[in-house]
Amino acid sequence: MRWSQMFAPTLRDAPNDAVAPSHRLLVRGGFMRQLHAGHYSMLPLGWRVHQKVAAIVREEIDGLGGQEFLLPTMHPASIWKESGRWDTMGEIMFRLEDRKGAETALGITHEEIFATVAAELTSYKQLPQIWYHIQTKFRDEARPKSGLLRVREFHMKDSYSFDIDDAGLDKAFDAHDEAYRRIFQRLGVPAFGVQASSGAMGGNSSIEFMTPSDAGEDDVIRCPKCDYSANIEKATSALSAIDDGEPTALETFDTPGVRTIAALETFEGGAAATHQLKTLVMVLDGTTTLVVVRGDHQLNTQKLADATGAIEIRPAEVEETVAALGAHPGSLGAVGVTDHPVIVDLALEGRVNMTTGANIDDKHHRGVSVERDLTVAQWADLREVAAGEACANCGTELTVVRCIEIGHIFKLGTKYAETFGVRVSDADGNVVPVVMGSYGIGIGRNMAAAVEAHHDDKGIVWPVSIAPYEVVVTVMRLDDETLAAGNDIYVALKDAGVDALIDDRDARAGVKFADAELIGFPFRITVGPKGLANGEVEVTDRATGETNAVPLTDVVGMLAERCNEARRG
RNA sequence: UCGGAUGUGGCCCAGUUGGUAGGGCGCCUGGUUUGGGACCAGGAGAUCGCAGGUUCGAGUCCUGCCAUCCGGACCA
Numbered sequence: 232m233r234w235s236q237m238f239a240p241t242l243r244d245a246p247n248d249a250v251a252p253s254h255r256l257l258v259r260g261g262f263m264r265q266l267h268a269g270h271y272s273m274l275p276l277g278w279r280v281h282q283k284v285a286a287i288v289r290e291e292i293d294g295l296g297g298q299e300f301l302l303p304t305m306h307p308a309s310i311w312k313e314s315g316r317w318d319t320m321g322e323i324m325f326r327l328e329d330r331k332g333a334e335t336a337l338g339i340t341h342e343e344i345f346a347t348v349a350a351e352l353t354s355y356k357q358l359p360q361i362w363y364h365i366q367t368k369f370r371d372e373a374r375p376k377s378g379l380l381r382v383r384e385f386h387m388k389d390s391y392s393f394d395i396d397d398a399g400l401d402k403a404f405d406a407h408d409e410a411y412r413r414i415f416q417r418l419g420v421p422a423f424g425v426q427a428s429s430g431a432m433g434g435n436s437s438i439e440f441m442t443p444s445d446a447g448e449d450d451v452i453r454c455p456k457c458d459y460s461a462n463i464e465k466a467t468s469a470l471s472a473i474d475d476g477e478p479t480a481l482e483t484f485d486t487p488g489v490r491t492i493a494a495l496e497t498f499e500g501g502a503a504a505t506h507q508l509k510t511l512v513m514v515l516d517g518t519t520t521l522v523v524v525r526g527d528h529q530l531n532t533q534k535l536a537d538a539t540g541a542i543e544i545r546p547a548e549v550e551e552t553v554a555a556l557g558a559h560p561g562s563l564g565a566v567g568v569t570d571h572p573v574i575v576d577l578a579l580e581g582r583v584n585m586t587t588g589a590n591i592d593d594k595h596h597r598g599v600s601v602e603r604d605l606t607v608a609q610w611a612d613l614r615e616v617a618a619g620e621a622c623a624n625c626g627t628e629l630t631v632v633r634c635i636e637i638g639h640i641f642k643l644g645t646k647y648a649e650t651f652g653v654r655v656s657d658a659d660g661n662v663v664p665v666v667m668g669s670y671g672i673g674i675g676r677n678m679a680a681a682v683e684a685h686h687d688d689k690g691i692v693w694p695v696s697i698a699p700y701e702v703v704v705t706v707m708r709l710d711d712e713t714l715a716a717g718n719d720i721y722v723a724l725k726d727a728g729v730d731a732l733i734d735d736r737d738a739r740a741g742v743k744f745a746d747a748e749l750i751g752f753p754f755r756i757t758v759g760p761k762g763l764a765n766g767e768v769e770v771t772d773r774a775t776g777e778t779n780a781v782p783l784t785d786v787v788g789m790l791a792e793r794c795n796e797a798r799r800g
Numbered sequence: 801u802c803g804g805a806u807g808u809g810g811c812c813c814a815g816u817u818g819g820u821a822g823g824g825c826g827c828c829u830g831g832u833u834u835g836g837g838a839c840c841a842g843g844a845g846a847u848c849g850c851a852g853g854u855u856c857g858a859g860u861c862c863u864g865c866c867a868u869c870c871g872g873a874c875c876a
Binding site: 242249742 | 810811812813826833835837867868869871872873874875876
């Protein structure tokens with residue numbers, strides 16, 4: 232490519248509304264432009280990177296024996312109703328009507344669609360299968376943000392495994408786990424796996440892949456000593472034992488003006504937060520529910536969703552709370568409540584002599600034995616782990632790391648197979664549902680994650696494996712001799728299999744250098760009259776900033792070798 | 801969806817007590833330059849987010865709406 236003909240509109244200033252480094256740099260570098268919130272136009276440079284990321288993903292999934300498909304992105308409502316996700320997906324799914332008034336949806340993921348195709352599997356002899364496509368997904372995110380990190384329209388590689396039994400699924404799952412780690416390695420995106428909530432996907436286990444970044448949206452609990460790492464939506468920790476003494480009788484006492492856990496801690500006759508019950512009134516799919524955690528603990532709503540299967544969860548309004556319990560927030564409790572479900576955090580098992588609101592304004596109970604005095608509908612792990620708590624495996628203090636979720640793999644089991652009739656005959660002649668897994672990785676998000684991990688104050692520092700071009704030949708003067716020398720190198724690089732670009736623009740050195748650094752080509756060959764007089768050019772490494780004079784005769788071979796080495800990531 | 805902020809040429813911004821839009825970058829032409837975002841001269845490019853209203857007169861004041869960003873909620 233000749234830069235003089237390339238459409239790569241670089242900007243000296245980042246758009247005012249771009250904040251995340253990857254967002255700012257991808258726009259400034261002329262990789263993409265925003266159309267509207269959560270939708271980006273890929274410009275030639277951006278699309279090249281995107282395609283290189285996709286190619287690496289494709290290679291690795293093909294390496295697993297994956298077969299590439301392309302399924303539609305517009306789906307009939309009926310198929311989503313069959314799986315039940317027409318309702319459970321809520322507002323995340325774009326829904327529209329066609330001219331006949333038929334309900335349709337834009338695909339947020341493709342379990343249902345692949346399952347309809349898989350219904351034609353008939354025999355265990357056809358298994359295992361790994362099917363995938365790289366297709367546009369649409370998600371009506373409440374708040375798109377940070378450039379490509381959270382968008383409403385994006386490309387995802389989603390693969391699906393079909394096995395005769397759980398052992399087969401485990402194998403496919405582990406194979407994807409390994410393939411994903413290789414993918415991130417090749418993309419130059421630092422990654423680690425964490426235990427995760429399966430959310431609306433269903434299924435019994437899942438691993439999320441994370442890369443640490445301030446631009447991320449997920450908090451991950453990590454143990455600095457052992458291997459433990461989990462999404463905060465799933466993480467657990469060890470709590471030190473608390474001596475409650477002997478159970479005493481339930482007693483009500485006056486607490487005028489006390490409205491908070493903290494206030495009750497300092498109130499005469501009150502109790503430490505660790506000896507209080509925090510009662511949260513939540514509405515779960517329309518049912519007013521009491522959720523009880525320890526006074527100093529926070530509720531994690533995803534844990535509550537996972538434990539109850541509820542789809543829509545919100546805190547109750549004050550009026551709803553008063554109507555349900557007869558008191559205002561600050562004096563609420565679950566003692567004696569039987570007309571609303573009470574869900575209690577596991578950390579409260581066996582606790583006695585606790586203090587909690589009495590459902591009468593300005594009154595509290597003390598001497599509460601959780602199991603004696605509460606009608607517990609469900610025990611569940613609901614509390615959010617905090618930094619500094621002890622690792623459940625080894626006791627080391629846990630840390631919280633902000634991360635970007637760059638991939639997610641799920642064991643689905645037979646849920647979709649049963650719904651869509653994906654059944655095969657097994658070796659004994661029984662007809663059995665196929666066991667499925669699903670595995671997703673966002674292409675654009677990984678592109679952005681690579682930028683988050685590889686940039687400096689001048690711009691992007693692309694890994695060779697996904698750079699829009701591996702080498703830019705910067706021609707310093709447009710006189711015949713210099714241009715010809717640059718062009719010879721450029722052509723020879725291409726012949727040697729290097730993805731090269733020649734900067735033949737009529738621009739000053741500073742402009743060319745600044746653009747090359749902003750866009751982030753891994754290598755720059757500077758061709759100028761001074762060097763040519765000595766039969767030399769300069770090679771600059773974007774990552775280190777190092778510049779070396781290299782004889783004209785060696786430069787192509789040297790860069791071909793360096794790119795080849797680096798290309799595998 | 802809640803809270804906050806912001807909407808003025810492609811990008812970054814200024815615009816006073818209301819008086820008919822300005823600078824920088826970028827772009828075009830000419831000249832001079834040429835190894836780190838040059839300089840000089842000339843030029844093109846704007847329904848000031850949209851719709852109402854107040855006013856002799858609105859980028860500026862009022863009302864409504866829309867959009868975008870940030871934080872939260874949400875998020876396979």
